[in-house]
Amino acid sequence: MVCYKGGALIALMLAAPAWAAPVGTIKNTAGEASVLRGEQKLAAAPGLALEQSDSIVTGSDGSVGLTLRDNTTLSVGPRTTLGLDEFDFEPASDRMKLVASVARGTMMMTSGTIAKLAPEKVSVVTKTGTIGVRGTRFVVSVEE
Structure with a gap:
């Protein structure tokens, strides 16, 4: 049996960052494609x-297909930079x-x-505007 004095274990548990569920998964790739995560560049x-x-x-020559936890699918074409800026999917809590x-x-x-x-809670941001998602399928093209 292990005994901890002074609440050291509790303090250590409270200081640890909460584990966050992934927002989605890459399903397929072709050509040159990477994921930027903070300072890391992942294949x-x-x-x-x-x-x-x-x-x-x-x-x-790159493309990526991905699926988010709520079954949103995204297909990313060549010479693209797509950010997953915010994602929260807790429908039981209305989040x-x-x-x-x-x-x-x-x-x-x-x-x-x-x-x-909750269609009002989905948006795609570009350098010239924000798209409110009300439909099922659409394409976004942003020129350099």
Whole structure:
């Protein structure tokens, strides 16, 4: 039996960051593609778990397909930078939000559960405006 004095274990547990569920997963890739996570540059590969604030970057021959936890699907084309800026999917607590940004390139989105339950909580941001998602499938193209 282990006994901890002075609440050291509790303090250590409270200081540890909470584990956050991945926001989605990469399903397929082709050509040059990577995921920027903070200071890290990861090779985009099928099965890679995506986190909030990740950016998907593709080269001139790259493409990435990904699925978010609410079954939103995103297809990212060549020469694209897509940010997964905000994602919250806790429908039982009425906490749902999806904000993605396209800095350049092309992206096709098929909306998932968040857009079906609360379409006003889904948006795609570009350098010239914000798209409110009300439909099921659309394409965004941002010129450099």
